[in-house]
Amino acid sequence: MSYAESPALANHLMDTVLPVRPAMVDRGSAIRMKPGMVEDLLASGTAKAMVISQRKALVSSDGLWFGDAGPLWQALQAAELGPVVAIYLGTTAGPSSPAEGTPILLFTVAEPPVPGSALVPADAEWAGFREVAGRLDAQHTALFIEASAISNWHATHTHCPQCGVPTDIEAGGWVRRCPADNSEHYPRTDPAIIVTVVGPDGRLLLGGGGPVDAKNYSTLAGFVEPGESLEQAVVREIAEEVGVRVTACQYLGSQSWPFPASLMLGFTATTNDADARPDGVEVTRARWFSREELQAAVLSGEITISTRLSIARSLIEHWYGGVIEDLLP
Incomplete structure (x- = not known):
């Protein structure tokens, strides 16, 4: 018997949490505090580097593109592409390429060098995470997400928020210090909750924004406010968002979504309400689904749900009790 055919078994799964995914990068938070560690890695000949510019990374057919850190750093500096920042991401911690234990640096550049130039091979291209996430392995996914988060922070926090003086980069790129008042500033992460809401009859509530006749449905989400x-x-x-009163909720797991700086905290919640009233602003449509109704709607193309890259899909399938089959192209 499948989970979808047994609501009691599927509901039992709601008492568990999402599985913990192993870290693919050893961030070395203690190592990066050593003064001059980035310079040492650039000179070591062992470090590799990925490149991000304007929220896109260099990728190849195999995933992220990595260059030899020292020569690439010198070439980027000489190319006059605007400010270049070097950030220590950590060492690889899983079976992939680069090999396990390889130090990885991130270079951020203001202007992207053209693939096929002296800096970048012709088979590389610039791409955003959503464009290539489906073909990235676990290690490259972890590095892309980490690199996106830290590069976004550097791009938007160049000056001291207290006095406006340009800040200096320290700790391998994970601290910015104000030379005027000596204050330290750290990368920002904005917590947001994302929720599967289950009604009194076991059905799942999904919603969506934009046009009221759009097909996309997903879990409900929002940012956590100060003091909450x-x-x-x-x-x-x-x-x-939907006028539903939650009676209980349980934390299930999280996913970093640094576009620009969110940490999605996944919950499942229960309600005694059977009616949903979209607010018409953030949520323009809301609908209850049984397990059978949801799978049938996806397979028929009546609706689309979140991709497998997102915690939203994990939360939906956690409620469903198994894998939801997608409509084949």
């Missing part, structure tokens, strides 16, 4: 607990944010956001 995660659970309070779940209750408030669900009430605001």
